[in-house]
Amino acid sequence: MVNSVTNFGRSGLYDWVIQRLSAVILAIYTLFLFGFVVATPDLTFAEWHGLFSQVWMKVFSLAALISICAHAWVGMWTISTDYITGSTSLRFIFQLVMAGFLFTYLVWGIDILWSV
Amino acid sequence: MLVSVYRYNPEKDEAPYMQDYEITIPGGKDVMVLDVLHLVKEQDVSVAYRRSCREGVCGSDGMNINGKNGLACITPISEATKGKMDKLVLRPLPGMPVIRDLVIDMSLFYQQYEKIKPYLHNDTPAPAIERLQSPEERAKLDGLYECILCACCSTSCPSFWWNPDKFVGPAGLLQAYRFLADSRDTSTEERLAGLSDPFSVFRCRGIMNCVNVCPKGLNPTRAIGHIRNMLLSQQV
Numbered sequence: 001m002v003n004s005v006t007n008f009g010r011s012g013l014y015d016w017v018i019q020r021l022s023a024v025i026l027a028i029y030t031l032f033l034f035g036f037v038v039a040t041p042d043l044t045f046a047e048w049h050g051l052f053s054q055v056w057m058k059v060f061s062l063a064a065l066i067s068i069c070a071h072a073w074v075g076m077w078t079i080s081t082d083y084i085t086g087s088t089s090l091r092f093i094f095q096l097v098m099a100g101f102l103f104t105y106l107v108w109g110i111d112i113l114w115s116v
Numbered sequence: 117m118l119v120s121v122y123r124y125n126p127e128k129d130e131a132p133y134m135q136d137y138e139i140t141i142p143g144g145k146d147v148m149v150l151d152v153l154h155l156v157k158e159q160d161v162s163v164a165y166r167r168s169c170r171e172g173v174c175g176s177d178g179m180n181i182n183g184k185n186g187l188a189c190i191t192p193i194s195e196a197t198k199g200k201m202d203k204l205v206l207r208p209l210p211g212m213p214v215i216r217d218l219v220i221d222m223s224l225f226y227q228q229y230e231k232i233k234p235y236l237h238n239d240t241p242a243p244a245i246e247r248l249q250s251p252e253e254r255a256k257l258d259g260l261y262e263c264i265l266c267a268c269c270s271t272s273c274p275s276f277w278w279n280p281d282k283f284v285g286p287a288g289l290l291q292a293y294r295f296l297a298d299s300r301d302t303s304t305e306e307r308l309a310g311l312s313d314p315f316s317v318f319r320c321r322g323i324m325n326c327v328n329v330c331p332k333g334l335n336p337t338r339a340i341g342h343i344r345n346m347l348l349s350q351q352v
Contacts, residue, residue: 012318013347078319082278 019074022067029064052116065109069102117141117193119156121163122207124214132214134205135160141193149181149196150188152204165218172331175266179218180207185268185329209271211280224280225267225287231310232284232292237303253299260294260339262332263287269326269336275319282315286326286336289317293339296346308347317343 040047051057076098084091117139124132139155141147150170157163165188168174172190179188181196182205196204212220238247270276270285284292292311295301311317317340326336 011312012314012316013312013344013351015314016318016344017348017352081315082275085278 015074015077018070022071025063025067026071029060029067032060049116052113058113058116061113062110065106065113069106073098073102117152117202117204119152119204119206121153121156121217122214123163123217125162125216126214146192146194148189149179149186149191149193149204149206150177152193153177153188153206163218164216173264175264178209178266178268178271178331180210181205185209185272187266187268187331190331209267211271211277212267220267220271222267225265225270225285228270228280228284228288229265229291231316232288232295233303233307233310234291234295236295236298236301237306238300239302247300249299256297256299257294259334260290260297263290263294263334264332266331268329268331269334272325272329273320274323274325275321279315279319283319284311284316286320286340289320289343290334290336290339292317293343296343304346305350308343308350311343312347312351317347 036051037043052061077095080091080094080098084094119137119139120134121137122132123129123135137156137159139152139159141152141155148170150167153163153165153167165179166176167189168176170177170189172187175187177188178185181188181191182203184196186196188206193204206218208214208218208220212222212224215221265287267287269290270280270287273283273286275283276285292307296304296307301307320337320340322337324337327334327338330336
């Protein structure tokens with residue numbers, strides 16, 4: 001068995017399930033937003049603001065935000081272990097930068113969502 | 117017919133190169149790629165390649181034929197040169213260390229095969245004659261046991277190219293499922309525990325090159341899917 005300390009769920013199965021579940025959430029969220037824009041032809045700032053002011057939409061958006069971070073982490077971790085195999089320190093730095101970006105996006109995203 | 121062969125002798129050559137041979141096929145027949153290689157060998161005895169049974173059973177002569185992995189002995193030149201005019205380009209199986217010309221070092225491939233413990237485990241007392249299977253139980257092994265370990269699939273898999281030391285690869289995983297699906301095997305849990313890490317099975321991204329090249333028409337991607345489902349139903 002091959003062990004790894006830096007992957008998301010410490011097991012290939014968890015990472016795989018996380019990636020699939022997050023993909024489903026992101027697909028539903030994208031379809032919902034697309035449907036909302038199509039169903040509201042004269043979309044105004046007030047309607048857009050109204051949508052994101054509701055608690056259920058904040059929960060839905062937060063779920064999508066967490067999903068995109070988890071999904072991106074599993075994907076970027078896979079890329080780093082596929083292509084940066086020559087140097088462990090370089091791979092670790094890449095993973096650290098990715099983790100930093102995703103954490104920033106997450107906190108920034110929550111800040112934006114709760115400021116509406 | 118123009119035949120371009122990958123040449124590399126680490127004792128003599130600094131770098132690999134392609135060498136062209138002009139081959140006349142007797143009677144202009146649609147012979148197999150291995151027959152063409154024999155004719156090349158008549159011209160140049162220094163060309164090295166593996167071959168044994170010459171009928172697609174031993175899996176020795178796996179090589180990259182006009183860009184696609186396959187067995188030289190059962191690939192007719194008409195199939196190999198389809199859409200490529202009259203030229204045959206022969207390279208060793210990709211992603212593995214080359215020992216010489218078309219001969220590769222298969223150590224990593226065999227290490228991965230060894231890792232999945234490709235033999236029956238059964239801790240119950242042995243019966244007087246044999247362990248019986250119903251026709252339905254035996255049918256589950258069809259499409260799995262036929263693998264001849266030619267390595268055409270694993271060496272066409274990008275995931276195996278990147279992580280040949282950690283990803284078991286399509287050939288190994290097809291055999292892993294062959295024993296997971298066997299009604300006589302009692303080590304299902306241990307076998308699955310050894311496969312649940314992020315690399316052994318889950319590095320498969322469903323590219324399906326393995327299915328595309330398998331000379332026996334087997335489907336390792338489907339077997340990998342079955343292993344994933346078994347892991348999922350065991351742990352969720």
